Amino acid sequence: MNLKKLTPALAAACLLLLSTGVLAAASGGLLQPPNAPVRLLIVDETHSIQSSLQIAQFARAINASGLFELDAIAQMPSGDNVATASYHFILVLPERIDQVWIVTTDFPSKLRADTRRAYEVLERLAQSIYENQQALDRRLVAGVGDGIFPAIIPGVLAVNGWLMPAQHLSAGPAN
Amino acid sequence: MRTTENTKHSKGVPNMKTRRWMVAAVVALGVLGLSLAGVAATSALSGRQIIEKVDAVDTADDATMLMSMTLINSQGESISREMHTWKLGKEKTALVFVAPEDVAGTSFLTVEMDGDDDMWLYLPSLGLTKRIDADSKSQSFMGSDFTYDDMGDRDIDDYEYTFLREDTIEGEHVLVVEGIAVDPQDTGYSKVVTWIRDDIWMPVMVEYYDLNGDLQKVQTNPRIENIDGYWAVTMMQMENVQTDHKTIVEMSQVQVNAGTPQEVFTSEALPTLLDRVP
Numbered sequence: 001m002n003l004k005k006l007t008p009a010l011a012a013a014c015l016l017l018l019s020t021g022v023l024a025a026a027s028g029g030l031l032q033p034p035n036a037p038v039r040l041l042i043v044d045e046t047h048s049i050q051s052s053l054q055i056a057q058f059a060r061a062i063n064a065s066g067l068f069e070l071d072a073i074a075q076m077p078s079g080d081n082v083a084t085a086s087y088h089f090i091l092v093l094p095e096r097i098d099q100v101w102i103v104t105t106d107f108p109s110k111l112r113a114d115t116r117r118a119y120e121v122l123e124r125l126a127q128s129i130y131e132n133q134q135a136l137d138r139r140l141v142a143g144v145g146d147g148i149f150p151a152i153i154p155g156v157l158a159v160n161g162w163l164m165p166a167q168h169l170s171a172g173p174a175n
Numbered sequence: 176m177r178t179t180e181n182t183k184h185s186k187g188v189p190n191m192k193t194r195r196w197m198v199a200a201v202v203a204l205g206v207l208g209l210s211l212a213g214v215a216a217t218s219a220l221s222g223r224q225i226i227e228k229v230d231a232v233d234t235a236d237d238a239t240m241l242m243s244m245t246l247i248n249s250q251g252e253s254i255s256r257e258m259h260t261w262k263l264g265k266e267k268t269a270l271v272f273v274a275p276e277d278v279a280g281t282s283f284l285t286v287e288m289d290g291d292d293d294m295w296l297y298l299p300s301l302g303l304t305k306r307i308d309a310d311s312k313s314q315s316f317m318g319s320d321f322t323y324d325d326m327g328d329r330d331i332d333d334y335e336y337t338f339l340r341e342d343t344i345e346g347e348h349v350l351v352v353e354g355i356a357v358d359p360q361d362t363g364y365s366k367v368v369t370w371i372r373d374d375i376w377m378p379v380m381v382e383y384y385d386l387n388g389d390l391q392k393v394q395t396n397p398r399i400e401n402i403d404g405y406w407a408v409t410m411m412q413m414e415n416v417q418t419d420h421k422t423i424v425e426m427s428q429v430q431v432n433a434g435t436p437q438e439v440f441t442s443e444a445l446p447t448l449l450d451r452v453p
Contacts, residue, residue, distance in 0.1 A: 042301060047308045049323065050315075052296050053281075059300035060277060072301035 037069040038118040041087040041162070043076055045095040051137040055093060058129045065125070067118045081161035088115060088164055089122065090157060093139070094149075100126050100141045101150040105158050105166040108143060112171045222336030222352045226369075228376045230331050235405045235431035238262045239453075241273075242426050246319055249419035256317060259452045267440040268327060271448035278317070282448045285327060286440060294323075297445035304445050313363035319422040320392060320413040322363060325383075333362050344379050347372050359386050375399070375406050391417055403431045428453075 092101040130139040257274040271282040280299035294307040312323040334354030370380040385391040398410035
């Protein structure tokens with residue numbers, strides 16, 4: 001699949017706009033102490049047995065890394081998150097698009113060191129499972145700078161308390 | 176006068192040897208007549224009628240069993256999985272993987288309602304129960320040579336049937352019926368040919384043909400047992416002749432009419448199935 005990348009300037013503009021909204025309206029999302037497990041929500045919108053068993057294999061690898069506190073749901077969250085703490089990352093397997101979206105409220109390069117490390121592990125695991133030639137459910141792994149959907153989704157999810165706001169994830173200007 | 180078996184005693188009366196041949200011929204004709212009568216009676220059943228008899232075989236109200244599944248590749252390497260299954264009639268099946276550890280707790284539920292299948296899957300590594308597309312039934316069951324459809328009770332209306340011939344397998348008299356798929360894309364097969372024991376109306380062998388009409392898989396049921404009055408296949412083998420891969424499934428600890436609670440066959444119960452394994 002050919003992935004249309006947003007130019008860095010446009011991507012940054014989108015995120016700046018979204019982050020502004022996040023700063024203004026976000027609620028919840030406590031500042032996490034260093035080395036605390038990274039909270040990850042997997043949204044599995046697939047409906048076939050093969051794709052489901054493949055994501056189960058992916059989840060086992062995530063759990064084995066010891067870096068994440070993992071939750072999962074079967075469709076995109078809507079409405080305000082009133083039940084759980086916000087997540088560092090949300091990983092989406094959309095039903096009709098052959099991609100895996102790893103969404104967060106800032107660029108991976110801007111994340112705090114421990115959070116960035118967890119992001120990189122997650123991305124590598126996703127690539128090994130889904131970009132594998134032998135995979136039955138092959139998908140391209142995309143982050144917030146890699147497409148329109150992963151760029152837009154974080155703003156909505158952060159406003160509703162599903163994603164942690166950027167200021168709780170980022171290393172700050174010194175990074 | 177010296178007489179022998181080959182000497183006629185008098186004109187028109189057959190000698191001993193001739194009489195023996197005549198008796199043998201009468202007996203042979205009698206046997207042939209009986210056989211023909213049997214053939215005539217069996218072929219009076221159409222292919223559809225034969226399959227309906229198989230479908231009508233009495234099954235227990237509910238049954239539980241332990242299943243072991245061994246997958247063998249073309250190099251002879253094998254992996255095994257163990258599952259516990261609960262069945263309620265032909266409409267409901269709940270299954271949980273017991274071993275190996277990486278799949279333990281993964282569970283399935285199939286409920287057939289008004290001809291449609293409702294399928295649910297629980298993934299313990301995600302803590303997620305989700306609904307599965309019914310068309311997933313033509314996919315491989317956990318990497319084996321059986322599809323989910325192969326493992327369950329096939330809808331007899333998916334095929335149009337023709338009685339082909341009688342045959343013998345392992346000394347058992349069988350009827351051979353060809354089924355042409357009504358919608359091959361739906362079934363995943365263009366044709367199936369089934370060898371059926373007509374004493375107990377149970378299939379002993381099935382050939383599956385792919386969408387190109389080529390032989391793809393051969394299933395044999397080398398062990399069929401009567402358990403508390405109900406006939407059950409307790410060993411199945413599926414060989415994919417195109418990939419040289421084989422799967423053997425054995426059932427043990429079979430209990431019929433064990434009183435499985437209805438709640439087992441709900442999507443809410445899936446996360447608890449591993450704890451319910453006796």
